[in-house]
Amino acid sequence: MNRPPKKFLSPGHNACAGCGQLVAVQAVMRGLDEDTIIANATGCLEVTTTAYPQSAWGLPWIHSLFENAASVASGIKAALKQKKDGKTKVLVQGGDGGTYDIGLGLISGMWERGENILYVCYDTEAYSNTGIQASGATPYGASTTTTPKGSESIGSTQAKKDMLAIALAHGLKYAAQSTAGYPDDITNKVKRALDVDGPSYLQILSPCIPGWQINNDEAVFMGKLAVETALYPLLEYKDGILNASSITGSFRAKPVAEYLKKQGRFKNLSEEDLKHIQSLADANLKRYRL
Amino acid sequence: MPKNEKQILEGSRAIALTIKNIGPAVVSAYPITPQTHIVEDLAEFKADGRSGFEYVRAESEFAAASIILGASATGVRVYSATSSQGLLLMTEVVHNIAGLRLPVVMTCANRAISSPINIWNDHSDVITVRDAGWIQLFAANHQEAVNQHVLAYKLAEKLRLPVMINVDGFILTHSYEPVVIPGREKIRKYLPAYRPSAGSYLDPKNPVTLGAFFTPQDYMETREQLHHDLVASLPMIKNEYQAWKKIFHPSDDEASGPKTPGRMNIDNGLISYYGPQKPDTVVIALGSVIGTIRSALRDNPRIGVLKIKVYRPFPAAEIATCLQNAKNVAIIEKAVSLGQAGPLYTDIAAGLTEVETGSLSKYNKRLNLKNYIVGLGGRDVTEKMIIEIAKDVPKKNHYLKFIGQI
Numbered sequence: 001m002n003r004p005p006k007k008f009l010s011p012g013h014n015a016c017a018g019c020g021q022l023v024a025v026q027a028v029m030r031g032l033d034e035d036t037i038i039a040n041a042t043g044c045l046e047v048t049t050t051a052y053p054q055s056a057w058g059l060p061w062i063h064s065l066f067e068n069a070a071s072v073a074s075g076i077k078a079a080l081k082q083k084k085d086g087k088t089k090v091l092v093q094g095g096d097g098g099t100y101d102i103g104l105g106l107i108s109g110m111w112e113r114g115e116n117i118l119y120v121c122y123d124t125e126a127y128s129n130t131g132i133q134a135s136g137a138t139p140y141g142a143s144t145t146t147t148p149k150g151s152e153s154i155g156s157t158q159a160k161k162d163m164l165a166i167a168l169a170h171g172l173k174y175a176a177q178s179t180a181g182y183p184d185d186i187t188n189k190v191k192r193a194l195d196v197d198g199p200s201y202l203q204i205l206s207p208c209i210p211g212w213q214i215n216n217d218e219a220v221f222m223g224k225l226a227v228e229t230a231l232y233p234l235l236e237y238k239d240g241i242l243n244a245s246s247i248t249g250s251f252r253a254k255p256v257a258e259y260l261k262k263q264g265r266f267k268n269l270s271e272e273d274l275k276h277i278q279s280l281a282d283a284n285l286k287r288y289r290l
Numbered sequence: 291m292p293k294n295e296k297q298i299l300e301g302s303r304a305i306a307l308t309i310k311n312i313g314p315a316v317v318s319a320y321p322i323t324p325q326t327h328i329v330e331d332l333a334e335f336k337a338d339g340r341s342g343f344e345y346v347r348a349e350s351e352f353a354a355a356s357i358i359l360g361a362s363a364t365g366v367r368v369y370s371a372t373s374s375q376g377l378l379l380m381t382e383v384v385h386n387i388a389g390l391r392l393p394v395v396m397t398c399a400n401r402a403i404s405s406p407i408n409i410w411n412d413h414s415d416v417i418t419v420r421d422a423g424w425i426q427l428f429a430a431n432h433q434e435a436v437n438q439h440v441l442a443y444k445l446a447e448k449l450r451l452p453v454m455i456n457v458d459g460f461i462l463t464h465s466y467e468p469v470v471i472p473g474r475e476k477i478r479k480y481l482p483a484y485r486p487s488a489g490s491y492l493d494p495k496n497p498v499t500l501g502a503f504f505t506p507q508d509y510m511e512t513r514e515q516l517h518h519d520l521v522a523s524l525p526m527i528k529n530e531y532q533a534w535k536k537i538f539h540p541s542d543d544e545a546s547g548p549k550t551p552g553r554m555n556i557d558n559g560l561i562s563y564y565g566p567q568k569p570d571t572v573v574i575a576l577g578s579v580i581g582t583i584r585s586a587l588r589d590n591p592r593i594g595v596l597k598i599k600v601y602r603p604f605p606a607a608e609i610a611t612c613l614q615n616a617k618n619v620a621i622i623e624k625a626v627s628l629g630q631a632g633p634l635y636t637d638i639a640a641g642l643t644e645v646e647t648g649s650l651s652k653y654n655k656r657l658n659l660k661n662y663i664v665g666l667g668g669r670d671v672t673e674k675m676i677i678e679i680a681k682d683v684p685k686k687n688h689y690l691k692f693i694g695q696i
Contacts, residue, residue, distance in 0.1 A: 057497065064360070064386050068352065075362070078316045080364065
């Protein structure tokens with residue numbers, strides 16, 4: 001594993017024990033150098049790392065609002081340009097709520113402007129910070145506090161929004177997907193994203209202990225299973241073309257039930273629901289095979 | 291163009307030329323009538339190579355405000371302009387900018403708010419953010435708008451407080467008046483290059499955390515501090531106004547003219563008063579309607595006219611001083627706090643409370659305080675209306691009237 005040159009995110013934050021997002025964040029930090037400014041959306045990451053008067057951040061860091069981190073980053077970039085600072089990189093961090101839903105328009109604006117900014121989405125597949133409500137990233141069948149399972153409901157019946165495709169539709173030179181199960185993959189993707197001149201997007205599946213109703217030693221394990229079942233493959237697009245994928249010639253996917261049955265949020269699924277989710281993984285096998 | 295020469299300019303052009311000479315590093319905006327001419331002019335200056343700022347095209351006002359927030363947090367001078375629905379869409383960011391103590395400067399071309407949709411002037415837009423923690427300036431004419439933009443940057447950068455300059459949509463933004471645009475050198479004498487202190491902005495050499503999470507243990511004190519800093523800026527606004535006047539002479543206010551016996555002239559940056567020392571009636575207003583009011587009442591020796599130039603922080607003591615010998619007060623305003631009264635009226639009523647004791651002051655008990663709502667959605671405010679209002683004030687049968695036509 002790569003060693004961090006400096007502590008960009010100190011231990012001692014208030015995230016849940018075993019938090020998958022914090023594993024992912026530390027992996028992102030290992031891909032950065034100290035000439036980086038971070039714009040952070042409202043969410044677990046901001047709440048758990050900056051309870052005043054303490055801050056876990058060793059990099060210049062700003063949090064403004066839930067939905068505007070991308071625009072704040074554009075402003076930072078414009079100011080750096082005026083200062084003739086071509087060295088300092090700008091990173092945006094948001095959760096899936098801030099990315100797929102409330103901040104989507106502003107992210108689109110940032111991408112349209114073509115600024116050299118890396119946007120990282122920590123995808124917990126729900127609004128974790130406010131108590132696990134469903135977002136546009138919530139997958140079919142997941143029980144959340146706004147799509148609860150019940151006698152008449154299996155949980156969410158909407159499909160997960162394809163955010164990576166939305167990113168690619170903006171003509172991004174670099175767009176990738178990873179999971180907290182593969183920290184080195186995250187670090188390497190951050191480095192490659194920063195090598196690109198232009199906007200880049202990295203989406204990281206970040207298992208949420210209370211949200212997914214898993215044990216606090218299972219976040220990394222779940223991140224691996226998501227890849228192994230092909231529900232959330234490791235992907236990398238360069239110039240709009242699939243350049244790397246965890247689904248290669250020799251890849252044999254595990255059944256999705258292995259992943260789903262370990263999570264409390266999927267406890268209500270029927271055989272038919274399992275079949276439907278298996279079909280989503282099967283479609284990924286075709287779509288993302290390299 | 292020779293220095294200090296008057297030009298006949300559209301209000302928006304005058305503001306844009308002033309901003310060009312102030313030289314922000316980052317400009318971001320989104321189109322909305324009647325603010326558009328300002329940002330179109332700035333885009334033109336950039337396209338012609340006359341201005342070197344970054345012009346970041348935003349996909350909404352919400353983004354524009356967030357972009358200048360991010361740039362300001364990175365330690366550079368910023369500018370935006372908006373109006374009406376645009377300001378309302380920005381609301382969350384407007385509050386956030388003040389809480390982050392960023393020296394953002396923005397023009398609001400005041401316009402009515404929807405529904406019903408209406409693009410013409412009133413003050414309903416800015417009233418929705420009056421409590422956000424910004425210094426709120428109101429210009430009555432082109433020259434005052436120009437001067438207030440220069441003043442705004444000085445105040446913002448000295449106090450680390452955002453400043454909004456309010457100019458009446460169309461009435462000021464689209465009309466032509468003789469105006470003097472201060473040159474770069476003159477501005478530079480008053481407004482030095484912006485150099486924020488290390489540790490107050492985003493910089494890899496000095497990593498700071500901005501916008502941290504505050505629990506009940508600390509939140510209240512930061513809000514209290516913001517309030518106190520706003521209130522404490524009142525004397526500084528007066529000083530800075532005078533300092534700018536020493537450098538840049540063109541008068542923007544009738545009350546700054548020569549004094550005449552028995553009349554009182556006050557022009558101090560917060561308010562201006564022009565009228566008798568012991569008036570029967572004082573008429574109070576914000577913005578360009580003050581021109582109509584002064585013109586309508588100029589021949590009445592018993593009436594004084596009070597213009598509020600700084601609406602937040604609220605210059606209550608200055609207003610009270612002007613009202614100490616008055617019998618009647620007519621507060622004429624282009625906004626209404628629906629379900630209450632005009633916001634300026636309620637502010638003045640509250641402002642006349644004795645600061646030390648919290649009890650109703652001697653003014654309040656004696657004064658006949660009347661509120662007239664005019665000009666909503668761009669309805670013309672005529673001199674005839676003003677004359678009728680002046681006649682109506684002493685009547686005791688009401689406190690609030692909407693004057694749509696007379």
